[in-house]
Amino acid sequence: MSKPLTGKVALVTGGSRGLGAATVRLLAEQGADVAFTYVSSEKQAQAVVDEVHGKGAKAVAFQSDQADTSRAPALIDDVVAHFGGLDILVNNAAISVAGTVDDPDADTAALDRMHATNYLGVISVIRAASRVLRTGGRVITVSSGLGSRVGAPGLADYAATKSGIERYTMGVARDLGPRNITANVVEAGLMEGGMQPPDPETLNALVSSLSLQRMGHPDEIAAAIAFLASPAASYVTGAVLDAHGGYNA
Ligand SMILES: NC(=O)c1ccc[n+]([C@@H]2O[C@H](COP(=O)([O-])OP(=O)(O)OC[C@H]3O[C@@H](n4cnc5c(N)ncnc54)[C@H](OP(=O)(O)O)[C@@H]3O)[C@@H](O)[C@H]2O)c1
Numbered sequence: 271m272s273k274p275l276t277g278k279v280a281l282v283t284g285g286s287r288g289l290g291a292a293t294v295r296l297l298a299e300q301g302a303d304v305a306f307t308y309v310s311s312e313k314q315a316q317a318v319v320d321e322v323h324g325k326g327a328k329a330v331a332f333q334s335d336q337a338d339t340s341r342a343p344a345l346i347d348d349v350v351a352h353f354g355g356l357d358i359l360v361n362n363a364a365i366s367v368a369g370t371v372d373d374p375d376a377d378t379a380a381l382d383r384m385h386a387t388n389y390l391g392v393i394s395v396i397r398a399a400s401r402v403l404r405t406g407g408r409v410i411t412v413s414s415g416l417g418s419r420v421g422a423p424g425l426a427d428y429a430a431t432k433s434g435i436e437r438y439t440m441g442v443a444r445d446l447g448p449r450n451i452t453a454n455v456v457e458a459g460l461m462e463g464g465m466q467p468p469d470p471e472t473l474n475a476l477v478s479s480l481s482l483q484r485m486g487h488p489d490e491i492a493a494a495i496a497f498l499a500s501p502a503a504s505y506v507t508g509a510v511l512d513a514h515g516g517y518n519a
Contacts, residue, residue, distance in 0.1 A: 272300075273299075273300050273301030274300055274301065274500045274501055274502070275297055275300040275301040275302035275358070275496075275499060275500065276300075276301030276302075277301070278301070278302045278303070278357040278358055278499075279302065279303050279304075279305070279349070279353040279354065279355050279356050279357050279358070280297045280302040280303070280304045280305070280356075280357065280358035280359075280360065280499065281304075281305045281306065281307075281345075281346075281349050281356060281358070281359050281360070281395075281399065282294050282297065282304060282305070282306040282307075282360040282362055283306070283307045283336060283360065283361055283362050283363035283392075283395060284306070284307060284308065284309075284336075284362045284363025284364065285304070285306025285307065285308065285315070285318060285331065285362070286306070286308035286311040286314040286315040286318060286331070287311060287314050287318075288461065288463060288464040288465070288488055289362060289412065289458060289461060289464060289488045289491050289492060290306060290360075290362040290363065291314075291318050291488070292488035292489050292491070292492040293360055293362060293488075293491075293492040293495050293496070294306050294318055294322065294329060295318070295321065295322065295492075296489070296492045296493065296495075296496050297358070297360075297495075297496060297499060298322045298325070298327035298328070298329055299325065299327065300496060300499075300500070301327075302327075302357075302358065302499075303327075303328040303329075303353045304322065304327075304328070304329045304330075305329070305330050305331075305332060305348075305349040305352060305353060306318070306329065306330075306331055306332070307331070307332050307333070307334045307336065307345065307363060308331060308332075308333060308334075309333065309334070309335050309336070309363075312333065315331035315333075316331065318331065319331050328353070330352050330353075332345060332348055332349070336363050336387050336391035336392070336394075336395065337383055337386040337387040337391050338391075339386070339390050339391060339393075339394035340394075341394075342391075342394035342395045342397065342398040343398045345395065345398065346395070346398040346399050346401070346402060350402055355402065355404055356399060356402050356403055356404065356407070357403065357404050357406065357407050357408065358407065358408045358410070358499045359395070359396065359399045359403065359407075359408065359409050359410070360410045360412065360495055360499075361392045361395060361396065361409070361410065361411040361412060361435065361439075362412040363387065363391070363392075364384075364387060364388040364392075364412070364431070364432075364465075365383070365384050365387050365388065365465070366384070366428050366465040367380045367381050367383075367384040367427065367428065368424045368425060368428065369381065369424055369427070370423055370424050370426075371426050371427075381427050384427060384428065384431060385427065385430075385431055388428070388431035388432065388435065389430075389431045389434045389435060392411065392435045392438070393435070393438055396409060396438070396439075396442060400442070400445070400446060400451075403446070403449075403451050405449055405450045405451070406450055406451070406504075407446070407449075407450075407451040407452075408451070408452055408453075408454075408498060408499050408503075409439065409442050409443075409446070409451065409452070409453035409454070410453075410454055410455075410456060410495050410498050410499060411435050411436065411438075411439040411453070411454070411455045411456070412455075412456050412458055412491075412495070413432040413433075413435060413436050413455050413456065413457045413458070413510075414428075414429070414432045414457060414458055414459075414514070415457050415458075415459055415512070415514040415517035415518065416428060416429040416432055416433075417429065417432030417433045417435075417436045417455070417457055418433070418436070418457065418510070418518065419517070419518060421475075421476055421479060421517065422472050422475060422476060423472075424472070435455075436455050436457075436510065439453050439454065439455050440453070440455075440508050443507045443508035444508070447507060452498070452503065452504070452506060452507035453507055453508065454498045454503075454506060454507060454508070454509045454510070454511065455509070455510040455511065456491065456494045456495055456498065456510075456511050456513055457510055457511070457512045457513065457514055457517075458486070458491045458513055458514060459480065459485070459486045459491075459513060459514025459515045459517055460473070460476055460477060460480075460485045460486065460514070460515075461485060461486050461487065461488050461491065462485050462486070462487055462488070463488065464488065476517075479517065480514070480515040480516050480517055481515060481516020481517075481519045482515035482516055483515075484515065485515075486513065486514070486515055490513065491513045494511050494513040497511075498511065
């Protein structure tokens with residue numbers, strides 16, 4: 271396999287499992303030194319680090335709660351201290367909390383934590399990373415098809431966080447473009463083994479609304495992220511790459 275990311279340093283938020291872990295593996299296979307965060311899955315994070323090391327590449331995991339926006343500058347400092355710089359930021363970490371807006375029993379604390387993690391937390395990491403991203407850098411924000419269209423009830427809060435970081439990423443493209451840093455969005459779709467809608471009925475409705483009529487594999491979304499990280503995407507910025515099986519077709 272060619273290694274288009276040789277010499278690059280990447281930070282993937284939420285790399286201990288799911289899409290984040292698939293992205294860590296792929297960016298490392300393509301030559302990058304990869305730092306990633308997790309919040310509670312220490313063993314899974316260590317397993318991902320061990321797997322990458324086993325293939326002769328470099329990875330390091332940092333425990334860092336993205337819902338605590340004050341953590342972001344120290345996280346970026348840790349990455350730079352460990353690998354000597356930063357070229358690629360993948361904003362992947364997120365949680366999903368569902369519930370209709372008129373639910374009298376809504377867990378508002380959980381919903382507020384989702385807003386903090388998925389929206390303010392992402393912004394805090396982008397702000398801190400933008401201080402150090404090198405020329406030719408990449409900001410890649412993982413969103414969802416729900417960031418552009420809410421396809422089922424109970425997803426208003428989650429969709430709002432994703433829509434918000436999509437628009438923020440467009441602003442990043444404008445602000446960092448003069449430094450030859452691109453910023454793009456990948457709208458992921460329903461993935462095997464990842465966070466899913468709460469009930470089978472909603473899941474079935476969403477899957478049957480897709481052109482491809484199936485869930486995606488994390489490796490299929492990681493491939494879209496790796497493309498945007500690669501030299502081949504040097505003139506792509508401010509774009510939304512749909513990797514959700516045709517949710518909007
Ligand atoms: N799965 C889907 O069907 C789907 C569909 C569309 C879009 N997406 C998007 O794709 C991305 C990845 O989803 P996924 O399904 O792979 O997620 P996942 O399997 O639930 O993994 C989430 C990752 O984020 C980390 N994380 C969660 N809260 C965090 C926090 N406060 N601070 C730092 N890290 C935190 C987790 O760390 P721990 O392991 O330590 O908890 C884990 O590494 C998300 O942005 C999601 O919105 C997913």
